[in-house]
Amino acid sequence: xxxxxxxxxxxxxxxxxxxxxxxxxxxxxxxxxxxxxxxxxxxxxxxxxxxxxxxxxxxxxxxxxxxxxxxxxxxxxxxxxxxxxxxxxxxxxxxxxxxxxxxxxxxxxxxxxxxxxxxxxxxxxxxxxxxxxxxxxxxxxxxxxxxxxxxxxxxxxxxxxxxxxxxxxxxxxxxxxxxxxxxxxxxxxxxxxxxxxxxxxxxxxxxxxxxxxxxxxxxxxxxxxxxxxxxxxxxxxxxxxxxxxxxxxxxxxxxxxxxxxxxxxxxxxxxxxxxxxxxxxxxxxxxxxxxxxxxxxxxxxxxxxxxxxxxxxxxxxxxxxxxxxxxxxxxxxxxxxxxxxxxxxxxxxxxxxxxxxxxxxxxxxxxxxxxxxxxxxxxxxxxxxxxxxxxxxxxxxxxxxxxxxxxxxxxxxxxxxxxxxxxxxxxxxxxxxxxxxxxxxxxxxxxxxxxxxxxxxxxxxxxxxxxxxxxxxxxxxxxxxxxxxxxxxxxxxxxxxxxxxxxxxxxxxxxxxxxxxxxxxxxxxxxxxxx
Amino acid sequence: xxxxxxxxxxxxxxxxxxxxxxxxxxxxxxxxxxxxxxxxxxxxxxxxxxxxxxxxxxxxxxxxxxxxxxxxxxxxxxxxxxxxxxxxxxxxxxxxxxxxxxxxxxxxxxxxxxxxxxxxxxxxxxxxxxxxxxxxxxxxxxxxxxxxxxxxxxxxxxxxxxxxxxxxxxxxxxxxxxxxxxxxxxxxxxxxxxxxxxxxxxxxxxxxxxxxxxxxxxxxxxxxxxxxxxxxxxxxxxxxxxxxxxxxxxxxxxxxxxxxxxxxxxxxxxxxxxxxxxxxxxxxxxxxxxxxxxxxxxxxxxxxxxxxxxxxxxxxxxxxxxxxxxxxxxxxxx
Numbered sequence: 072x073x074x075x076x077x078x079x080x081x082x083x084x085x086x087x088x089x090x091x092x093x094x095x096x097x098x099x100x101x102x103x104x105x106x107x108x109x110x111x112x113x114x115x116x117x118x119x120x121x122x123x124x125x126x127x128x129x130x131x132x133x134x135x136x137x138x139x140x141x142x143x144x145x146x147x148x149x150x151x152x153x154x155x156x157x158x159x160x161x162x163x164x165x166x167x168x169x170x171x172x173x174x175x176x177x178x179x180x181x182x183x184x185x186x187x188x189x190x191x192x193x194x195x196x197x198x199x200x201x202x203x204x205x206x207x208x209x210x211x212x213x214x215x216x217x218x219x220x221x222x223x224x225x226x227x228x229x230x231x232x233x234x235x236x237x238x239x240x241x242x243x244x245x246x247x248x249x250x251x252x253x254x255x256x257x258x259x260x261x262x263x264x265x266x267x268x269x270x271x272x273x274x275x276x277x278x279x280x281x282x283x284x285x286x287x288x289x290x291x292x293x294x295x296x297x298x299x300x301x302x303x304x305x306x307x308x309x310x311x312x313x314x315x316x317x318x319x320x321x322x323x324x325x326x327x328x329x330x331x332x333x334x335x336x337x338x339x340x341x342x343x344x345x346x347x348x349x350x351x352x353x354x355x356x357x358x359x360x361x362x363x364x365x366x367x368x369x370x371x372x373x374x375x376x377x378x379x380x381x382x383x384x385x386x387x388x389x390x391x392x393x394x395x396x397x398x399x400x401x402x403x404x405x406x407x408x409x410x411x412x413x414x415x416x417x418x419x420x421x422x423x424x425x426x427x428x429x430x431x432x433x434x435x436x437x438x439x440x441x442x443x444x445x446x447x448x449x450x451x452x453x454x455x456x457x458x459x460x461x462x463x464x465x466x467x468x469x470x471x472x473x474x475x476x477x478x479x480x481x482x483x484x485x486x487x488x489x490x491x492x493x494x495x496x497x498x499x500x501x502x503x504x505x506x507x508x509x510x511x512x513x514x515x516x517x518x519x520x521x522x523x524x525x526x527x528x529x530x531x532x533x534x535x536x537x538x539x540x541x542x543x544x545x546x547x548x549x550x551x552x553x554x555x556x557x558x559x560x561x562x563x564x565x566x567x568x569x570x571x572x573x574x575x576x577x578x579x580x581x582x583x584x585x586x587x588x589x590x591x592x593x594x595x596x597x598x599x600x601x602x
Numbered sequence: 603x604x605x606x607x608x609x610x611x612x613x614x615x616x617x618x619x620x621x622x623x624x625x626x627x628x629x630x631x632x633x634x635x636x637x638x639x640x641x642x643x644x645x646x647x648x649x650x651x652x653x654x655x656x657x658x659x660x661x662x663x664x665x666x667x668x669x670x671x672x673x674x675x676x677x678x679x680x681x682x683x684x685x686x687x688x689x690x691x692x693x694x695x696x697x698x699x700x701x702x703x704x705x706x707x708x709x710x711x712x713x714x715x716x717x718x719x720x721x722x723x724x725x726x727x728x729x730x731x732x733x734x735x736x737x738x739x740x741x742x743x744x745x746x747x748x749x750x751x752x753x754x755x756x757x758x759x760x761x762x763x764x765x766x767x768x769x770x771x772x773x774x775x776x777x778x779x780x781x782x783x784x785x786x787x788x789x790x791x792x793x794x795x796x797x798x799x800x801x802x803x804x805x806x807x808x809x810x811x812x813x814x815x816x817x818x819x820x821x822x823x824x825x826x827x828x829x830x831x832x833x834x835x836x837x838x839x840x841x842x843x844x845x846x847x848x849x850x851x852x853x854x855x856x857x858x859x860x861x862x863x864x865x866x867x868x869x870x871x872x873x874x875x876x877x878x879x880x881x882x883x884x885x886x887x888x889x890x891x892x893x894x895x896x897x898x899x900x901x902x903x904x905x906x907x908x909x910x911x912x913x914x915x916x917x918x919x920x921x922x923x924x925x926x927x928x929x930x931x932x933x934x935x936x
Contacts, residue, residue: 479652
């Protein structure tokens with residue numbers, strides 16, 4: 072009897088445990104993998120989530136979230152123009168001064184009014200000498216930031232700067248009082264940043280995901296989605312599976328290495344646009360044998376750029392005759408002049424192994440040499456490019472050995488300490504739509520983007536003169552083309568190709584006007600749904 | 603004449619119980635191990651190329667900006683001074699402030715542990731209990747179809763890399779069946795439980811391979827012993843034999859296995875966290891290394907080291923508690 076009771080009790084316990092387990096599983100599995108997603112919610116996979124939502128620590132695609140919360144004074148539009156946003160009007164008392172008058176009645180999401188002091192404080196976060204800002208290099212050209220009254224801010228530059236208008240359009244405005252109260256904690260998950268924008272930070276997991284919710288007190292038109300979730304997938308397969316499962320409505324700036332996979336997904340459509348980023352081969356001109364122009368030219372002629380572009384990117388990249396895309400240059404200069412110059416650049420980059428051998432014979436290393444080429448694990452295309460290049464370079468006696476480094480190690484070896492052997496391949500992104508952006512950042516002596524340590528006084532002077540011209544002066548393009556021609560003659564870098572930028576959204580959804588600078592616009596208003 | 607020296611009576615010092623002495627000894631040696639860990643990690647992170655200032659300021663940083671960031675974080679000081687500063691703050695139980703997150707490292711770790719600990723504990727409990735159950739089941743049916751099926755499953759589980767299992771599990775339950783989410787940690791509460799379900803399942807499938815095989819072997823050994831044969835000959839029930847002979851005689855090995863699994867998981871959940879986009883301890887460490895966030899790397903490695911030491915200590919203590927032979931050995935040593 073006792074035995075039977077014990078057995079019954081044991082069975083009852085087992086049954087209870089099994090039922091509990093089933094109930095737990097059922098609860099866990101209740102609903103769909105996409106949860107109870109409202110049609111007013113938008114869920115996107117984005118390339119990066121910051122460690123901190125601080126305007127100093129957001130650039131490039133991270134601005135997509137930041138600028139929806141912390142609006143800029145002036146806003147970048149899809150057509151490339153810059154229009155007043157928090158500023159009601161802007162005037163130029165001189166070539167180096169900008170005077171902004173603030174729009175009246177603008178409030179932060181905590182209800183406090185926006186003042187000129189907030190604007191000054193927001194900019195000084197970037198211009199301070201020890202600022203950790205990603206944009207510090209742009210703000211370093213600012214001489215002073217002055218306020219007058221509650222609604223006027225005057226910024227004086229050290230010299231004219233055609234990129235300054237974009238710097239203003241990329242810099243979100245924060246609340247001084249909120250920073251005074253919370254100090255360095257602002258932007259952390261516990262102390263979310265506040266702004267005047269259509270959204271407010273609701274939830275933030277550093278380097279992982281962010282949720283924005285529509286700000287109820289926003290002054291303007293309410294945004295189309297009540298909630299935006301932006302997640303970062305660190306694994307390629309996870310990115311695809313998340314789209315397939317319906318958890319995300321799309322992926323913005325999709326990794327190039329995964330475009331094939333995304334194109335095969337049912338229920339998603341892709342959009343593409345030319346990118347203002349280009350792959351290049353850098354020669355450290357302060358290191359032998361790359362201090363020899365004949366070596367640099369030999370390598371230039373021994374790179375089959377067309378085969379590289381097709382092999383590594385399929386049809387997803389265009390050959391780059393120089394470091395600035397022709398369309399960007401033609402948009403601000405004389406199209407015929409630009410076209411002619413670009414044809415000349417392309418002609419100098421022909422794949423010709425005989426010409427390469429002839430150049431190498433004239434060099435100090437006529438029999439070739441061996442060099443270690445660093446590549447970063449963060450960009451798998453680099454390794455593919457170097458390994459493909461190595462096959463042709465071996466034919467003229469140059470041996471490339473790939474060395475894989477993490478991103479910081481690569482940065483140290485190529486940009487900061489120049490500890491690599493002298494040959495490297497990288498991709499450099501444009502920070503603003505102005506054509507000077509990439510040339511200035513990659514050809515100016517002392518700047519880290521100048522991986523070649525290039526220093527040509529004529530080029531330096533042309534770039535400096537460009538800066539002094541008004542943005543509507545077409546002669547500045549002539550100067551820039553001259554600088555690029557000299558750079559090509561010196562074979563300082565080998566421009567390879569400009570990849571495209573991609574977005575994939577659920578069928579029926581479109582990001583209108585998607586281009587390389589979509590994140591600087593108020594992009595959320597441009598997402599349309601056909602159904 | 604012989605003088606006999608008489609030693610003065612000294613009060614006998616009260617002797618600590620052997621188990622307590624063992625714990626004290628282990629804690630002392632553990633503190634030395636942890637000290638070595640801090641030195642080694644400090645040396646490695648500073649020897650790695652690239653500094654945190656590059657990660658903080660980005661590729662368009664100015665040289666002046668980088669220098670200012672280095673100065674602000676005392677990165678230009680001699681290494682021994684930096685280590686001394688770190689050691690002093692550790693002595694005050696302060697793990698420092700993250701360079702990239704602007705929050706105390708302890709806060710970052712606590713937040714990440716909120717993701718990793720439930721994942722770790724759920725996986726650990728499931729893999730050890732299910733492993734023991736399957737091990738016992740197969741040990742009692744060695745050579746049968748069921749045994750071969752379970753062993754086959756464990757071979758597949760053991761042979762598959764974690765990320766491959768993760769992708770398969772995500773595809774089945776996230777994409778095909780659409781039951782569970784495949785990315786992120788959710789909004790807390792039940793949503794987080796749903797988000798952790800697939801990572802737990804993935805890790806459990808992988809770990810079941812080793813726990814089941816280990817348990818099968820150990821239970822099989824005990825089942826082959828004479829005492830089991832005699833017990834059966836005396837007509838004792840199978841359940842009695844399992845409870846009083848098999849489980850008791852396998853307890854030390856199973857506790858050791860459970861400890862080993864927990865230790866392995868403490869550092870081994872990185873891949874699962876990456877596959878499922880979970881902001882746990884592993885992800886925190888990886889991003890800390892990538893961003894050269896020295897305080898984060900030092901803090902996470904130290905906490906993981908402390909956990910490993912504590913787990914091993916608890917395992918040893920439990921083994922002494924359940925096995926009188928080990929206690930006897932300890933008393934003899936004393």
